Structures are given as C-alpha cells and as structure tokens.
Amino acid sequence: MKRFFLIFISAIIICLSLPLHQGIAAEEMSADDIYKGRMTLYKQMEAVTYVPWYWLAAVDAYERGIRRARKDREETEGLISIFYAPKEWAGPLNPDWEDEDPYSLALFEGIGLDGDQDGKASRVNDMDILFTFASYLASYGHDDDNIEIGLWDYYQRDQAVNIIKGHADLYKKHQKLDLDDRVFPVPLNYNYSYRSTWGDRRGWGGRRIHEGTDIFAGYNTPVRSTTYGVVELKGWNRFGGWRIGIRDNNNVYHYYAHLSGFEKDIKKGTLVEPGTVIGYVGSSGYGKPGTQGKFPPHLHYGMYRDNGYTEWSFDPYPNLRSWEKQERRKK
C-alpha cells in the first residue's frame, strides 16, 4: 500500500515538475536552479526505485565528468548526464536505433525505459534516463554492497566504482549537491609565492614535464584541501615524496606533493572539505622514503582529469589564481 502511495505521489510531483525541465534549456538555468532540478529528479527516483538519491547523484556526477573529458559523447540536453549509446538504449538488433517505443525496446532487449510515463522511452529525457539507470541498480538491491556490485557489472572498472562511491559518500555526508566552494591550498596569511611553471622540463629521474604549480613557502606551512573530496592516495613516491591525492565530486584529482608530513587523522577514504588541513609544506622526494632537502621547500600542486580510461594533467595555475582572488574578496 505504502509503495503505491509513493508511486502515486511521485507521479504527481513528476507532472508538476515537467514544465521546469522541458520548458527551459539547462544552459539558461542558474547553477542553483540546476542543483534544485537535479535533486528533485534524484529524490523522485529514490521514491520510486528505493535506490538512495546520493548513489544516483554520484553516478550522474561521474558521467558528467566523463562527458566533459571526452569528445565522442554529445552534450546533454537536460540536467542528467548519464549516457546511453543509441544501440544500447534501443537494443543491438533493433533496426531503428532511434526507437522510443517502450514495447519494441523491450522486445529487442534495449535498456531504455519510460520513466515519466509519457508513452516514450527517450534517450535524451532526464526522467527516462534516470529511471533506466535506477531500475538497473535496483535489480541488484538497495544497500551499498549490492549497488557497488551493480556498478562494477556496468562499468567493469574498479576505479569507476571507487570514484562513484567517493562521490556518493560526499553527497550523503553533506546532503547537498552544491559542493563547489574552493580555497587556495596555503593559508593566505602565510608567506608564499608561485608562478606558472606547468609544462617546464624537469631534470631528475629522466625526461619529464612539470605537471603542476609549485607554491614556495616555509617548512611546516599548513597545506589545505582546495575542494570537497575523498582522500584517494597517501604515502611515499620517489618523485613526489610524501604526497596526498584527493578526488573532488567533479572527478578532478588534486595532487599535493613534497610534504614534510601529514595531518593526523587524514587517511585513505577520509572525506575533506575546502580548508581541511591535510599536511605541511616540506622538501621531501627525489629519492628513497624520507629523502628531503634536495630542493627548497614548496608544495607541488597538480590537477588531473579522468575520461573513464586514463587520467591526464592540466594546468592548475589559472584555478589557483582565481581561488586566491575569491578568498581575498571574502575577507
């Protein structure tokens, strides 16, 4: 009985919210409206499929990051970024890959479902896309372990499941989608200096290019997470010395290297916020564990994007400048 009531209620909510999503193109909406619209969709799907909203938000965020990083996927027309290839949506043997008839999709074993009950299963309709993905996950169960198995079967990539789980943890903890605040990695009241050195040649350890920005500061200056995120890596590397890697909810990986030490309680899996102290500036690296002093103390800060297969570095300098400016203005 309760379930039918929920479906009934969500059908009403869905009808009420349709004009919002179909009348206004996503690019004309404010960031606030986009988050509100997405949250409404996730919660509606949670009510119908019992898949917790933060898992849906996490998958959507992961796919948004991947769309941004790849050229072979068209831009989303709506609020939801989960991508289905036409063949997968309509069924590989379906003669018409643009088919939107739910019955023939089912016949040809296409994955697409009609989420908003308008008689069409559309590959570019937010409700249909999200309902299709939520139903897939729900077929595995509703608890975290089963959802993770469903995600593994879908992506066949451990790293994809790890990233999505990290996103889900963040959304669950903060109970909101807007996790866009940023800070500069070094407190502004400390002495520091930096300039754009991305792509410079590096001598030590063979031919490499410099994949980041060096922020010079005194030993033991606090190093702060610039974003909301999950600690994905912590430990020694012969290039980076003591270093920490944090992934944010846009699937950007932030790399902090040459630390003198870590903040206690920071370990793999820890959730951090903009401003959380993670370690301290040092000169570690360029040798076996514990090596330090081979160069002046500085924080090496790198940013990496992921496209679902590989990761690559991009220049963090413009971001650093703008976060620094933003933080100055707030004071």
Ligand SMILES: [Zn+2]
């Ligand atoms: Zn560096």
